[in-house]
Amino acid sequence: MRTADPLSLNDDQLLRYSRQIFLSDIDVGGQSRLLNSRVLVLGLGGLGSPVSIYLAASGVGHLVLVDPDRVELSNLQRQIVHTSKSVGEEKVDSARAALKALNPDVRITVCNRLLDESDLVREARGVDVVVDGTDNFQARFAINRACRAAEKPLVxxxxxxxxxxxxxxxxDQPDSPCYNCLYRDIAETAGDPAQRSSWENCAETGVLAPVAGIIGCVQATEVIKLLVGFGETLCGRLLLLDARTMEWNCVRMKKDPNCKVCGVGTGGKI
Ligand SMILES: [Zn+2]
Structure with a gap:
């Protein structure tokens, strides 16, 4: 994380972010850190929409948005950064326009192509935190490996x-478990459609719109905590929501010493 001069906030910024600055966990110093932070948001769908909206509104200084798709009518039910007018546009262009309208302070860089792993590592190295808002296991495992190589926190x-x-x-910390520790079995069978878990893809299974919003908002909260450096993040814990009963469960996770991504001797190679 970069250090920042608290005096760098102008009067408009002090007013815009005043309700955050009132929080003792954030204060002027934390807000200044947010304004000097960079976050990579991978996917501008049901999760990337609320994540990018809240990070822009909160004053994260630079968002790097990546999504190769165009906005479709069936996206609008849950991908709330896009509007009816955006149908047919590149998602990154649609999101950039919406986020700039919300907060012109935020610098936005966009990429409308699918990144391979070396691209992902390069992009991850250039930011403070990476957010995974993708919807398939292949992308999630690739993002996890890239974050390991770049030594960047992944939400x-x-x-x-x-x-x-x-x-x-x-x-960025040696003792943290990774996504591959959690889903090693799936990682090893990801190429076999019969072995894929039901977590695979909401395009095939459906999703209730506000549930995507809830999860995206929790992700945005974790990003802000990481950037400012307060509280206790979900590192080492998997938070699970069943919105049908509105029950939350938190499962402790341990690093797998034999994990092929973060285990002993892997050295971050991909
Ligand atoms: Zn691991």
Whole structure:
């Protein structure tokens, strides 16, 4: 994280972010840190929408948005950064316009193509925190490996039907478990459609719109905590929501010493 001069906030910024600055966990110094932070948001769908909206509104200084898709009518039910007018546009362009309208302070860089792993590592190296808002296991495993190589914290979320889950993988810290520790079995069978878990893809299973919003908001909260450096993140814990009963469960996770991504001797190689 970068250090920042608290005096760098102008009067408009002090007013815009006043309700955050009132929080003792944030204060002027924390707000200044947010304004000097960079976050990579991978996917501008049901999770990336609320994540990017709240990070922009909160005053994260630079968002790097990545999504290769265009806005479709069926996206609008839950991908709330896009509007009816955006149908047919690149998602990154649609999101950039919406986020700039919300907060012109925020610098936004966009990429409208699918990143391979070396691109992901390069992009992750250039930011403070990475947010995974993608909707398939292949992308999630690739993002996890890239964050390990770049040694950057990863805020991961997933949502299907009325269920969601969130965790934080501190690839910048040696003792943190990673996404691969959690889903090693799936990682090893990801190429076999018969072995895929039902967490695979909301395009096939459906999702209740506000549940994506809930999970995305938790991800955005974790990003802000990481950037400012307060509280206790979900590192080492997997938070699970069943919105049908509105029950939350938190499962402790341990680092797998034999994990092929973060285990002993892997050295962050991909
Ligand atoms: Zn691992």
């Amino acid at each position: 991961s979320g997933a949502v299907v039907r009325l269920e969601g889950q969130i965790s934080v993988y501190r690839h």
